[in-house]
Amino acid sequence: MRWIWIDRFVEFKSGQFARAVKNLSLAEDYFADHFPGYPVMPAALMLEGLAQTGGILVGEANDYREKVILAKILQARFHGEVLAGRQLIYETDLVFLRPEGASVQGRIFAAPPPGVSSTELERVADAEIFFAHLDQARSQQIFGDHNFVFTGELKHLLGLVKATTDHKDGS
């Protein structure tokens, strides 16, 4: 299974804000066990998707020079559950960015279920996520020059939004 928990970016403002979507398909393996007959998106995987949205926002701000790793999630509040067949929307605002790390404020929404006429997004979760720049934060350890965080697939995700829309400042 590939560890990519967003389908595409729909809005990206460099160093400020990112919005991505994730479609929940019943074909995804984890729904078989979580739970049989009641396919609900695991909260931890929602956080992973939000962290990937925020992590790319942080990484892009430094032109992917840093190894951006999820350091801690101080608080996460979940307001509801989301079943297969729906679409999640991940929003992250960059709160601060420093040489050693960064933090983002994240929000997760669910688009209305198919067939429902409402356009109102359902608030699913809020979380503040803290990232560290690996080499800067742990200067005593050597992790090498190779940036194993942004190897390709995660970076290419952003290419999708650039190819279709052009919200990014200065591009």
Place this chain on the structure above:
Amino acid sequence: MPSQDEIYTKVSATLVEALNVDEDDIKPTSTLQGDLGAESIDFLDIVFRLEREFGIKIPRGELFPESIFQGDPEFVQNGRVTDKGIAELRARMPFANLAKFEQNPELSAISDLFTVEMITRYIQDKLNGHTNGAVNGK
């Protein structure tokens, strides 16, 4: 200029947020790592929050210096900090209370210098315009 009590209250609130501890567990002498369970990544988070809370800039390595001694035998011998090492500590962390540490300067006890009152004193110095000039240049 906020009073020392006001600074302490804000520092406590910051630690409650950053470390997810109860306010009742925080005392002036609480050590960040030993008593409040802070891990290395939390130090970064605490610095970020203090900057936001007090509207100050905390240069890297000023409040929580990293690897002060770099294994230098002039500063550390047989796991104990030498007199020269203590002088270096005093220069780098003038806001830390070294009185207890000096009685038994085990290298491993350095983390006990990082207390709630140490942060309070640092912030107070900072707001008064007295900053530590000898910042690790990294």
